[in-house]
Amino acid sequence: MNPTHPLDRDKLIGFYRTMRLIRRFEERVVELVNRDEIPGVTHEYVGQEAVATGVCHALRPDDVITSTHRGHGHILAKGGDPRRMIAELMGKTTGYNLGRGGSMHIADLSLGIYGANGIVGAGSPIACGAALAAKLHGIDRVAVAFFGDGGMNQGVVHEALNLAAIWKLPVIFVCENNGYAISASIKEMAALERLADRAAAYGMPGEWVDGMDVLAVHAATTRAVERVRGGAGPMLLECRTYRFVGHFTAEKARGLKYRTEEEIAEWRKRDPLVIYPAWLRQEGICDPAQVDAEVEALLEEAVAFARQSPFPAPDEALDGMYAVPYPGFPARGW
Amino acid sequence: MREIRYLEALTEALREEMRRDPSVVIIGEDVRHSLRGVTKGIIDEFGPDRIFDTPISEAGFTGLATGAAMAGMRPVVEYQINALIFVAFDQLVDQAQKLRYMMGGQGKIPVTYLVVASGARRGLAGQHSDHPYPLLVHMGMKAVMPSTPRDAKGLFKAAIREDDPVVVFAPAALLPVKGAVPEGEYTIPLGQAEVKREGSDLTIIAVGPLVPEALKCAESLASEGIAAEVLDPRSLLPLDRETILASARKTGRVILFDDSNRTCGYAAELSAVIAEEAWDSLRAPIRRITRADVPVPFSPPLEAYVLPSRDRLLEECRQLLTGSRA
């Protein structure tokens, strides 16, 4: 941590609030999944909080992000409302997607959140499209495409990188390298050490940053945003991070084991939710316990709100498919 | 006879075919750790030269399998989720499926694609709940969808031995289901439907995970004095038209029960076959119960509404009988 950091106190406390919110949100979600109040599975962001926080706090409210299957952190960091998120996770009418999407598809266009996505890599070209539109409309908006180290190997991500490069689109490609794609170690799935080096092949700068350090991520993103907003074209930012938990909620129960306990423990020592609040206290910036209490109250309210919200009526299921529906379409199944 | 799970039947099939034929290899995501369960223990027996964990690159490894097959291998490709068929679509339908024909019949492309969790599972929403078989069949791809552990083993083995690309759809809902599976060596040839229950009043043609549902429905109907026949095509392409037409002619009433989208869905094809060939034996219009034409919604009450259900089938069967011409 850099004690002579140029950021003001509110900003520094804001980082912690977001990271703490993400961590506790995910922990609450796991409880709710285990109690079967949330159907299906969720992919928790525990361990990676510094990336979403550092990146999204360097963006303007009207900047756009595309997210992944592990999207809760990105959405909260971009200003998503935890009440509507939990409601969506429970499949309620008050959820962000009216119960249509669930954990992997939360979107809020008004906040520039163009959706979490269940298909690895699929958000990258969408971010390019948002960037192209901004450019054509003469708006100096930036788009960020989040994807994982696994996503970095998807063809569509490479096509997106190239499109952004040739058309000088204002896109920042943020590769969250947590070392694994489910059980597949990136060491076996890519023949180069730093994924950011791939940027060179597309004629754009690539940068590597410590994804456990929110200040480092924020500083790197701030520089990237300046460059990209200035019209210099896209860049690739690789954030080296780690997920402390399984790929998804039920992983442990399935007995899937592909990482050593020692490796996890080693990374846990760098937990941004231990290191950063300790630094805040030590520097006399704030008492993190106060933020913790605020976050707890917010989540308590969010869960209560979601629980009280109604489920949609079954026959609403066909609503919302088309902006322009025609009689009888979409068709029901009988 | 011993009872094993559908998923275990797939594993057995794979193991036996790998022992029999050294050119059989497995390619897919997380297959060494067997996230999906089919490749469980395979790495221990066959080692890393026959089981390949890939990067997340479905188009890439699907095309790779095509080339390997043209060069003498017999790859089994596992897709971790049903929607990955879409990511690999060009490599499936424009390459693997068309190349032999376009090369004037040269060579062969014996790839088996395993879609291990086809269809909807609770709470997985739009991008993880599709049953993409009509799309592939539409493009001429051979495809099977077993509904029992016995069929799963026999059809998977036959698919691996087939000298053309074949997609095996293993429905999510059936993977944990147990059933009788013979001990000895056997295969079930492509292109053979099976009557899973005999009946004379009406025919329910059910596909994949809906077969057990149709059987339960037939049981309820039996208690009301209605004898429903339940027919499982099993092999989607090639399709056993004869068995289907014979049943339609016998009962004169047909309900199609299919978990693919309604418009241009698999039930539409079955319905056309019957209408074209057996129209003069029909005593009532053919009916379809299918999935609705929307992505599967996340919220449980919405999800239940768009997927075909046994209750709906029961209701339609009753209506068909009371409303039909004598």
Ligand SMILES: Cc1ncc(C[n+]2csc(CCOP(=O)(O)OP(=O)(O)O)c2C)c(N)n1
């Ligand atoms: C195109 C595609 N292939 C495979 C999957 C199945 N899948 C979901 S998440 C995942 C791993 C993704 O790894 P990574 O991109 O590194 O992100 P992380 O899970 O580590 O956050 C896989 C293989 C998918 N959803 N989409």
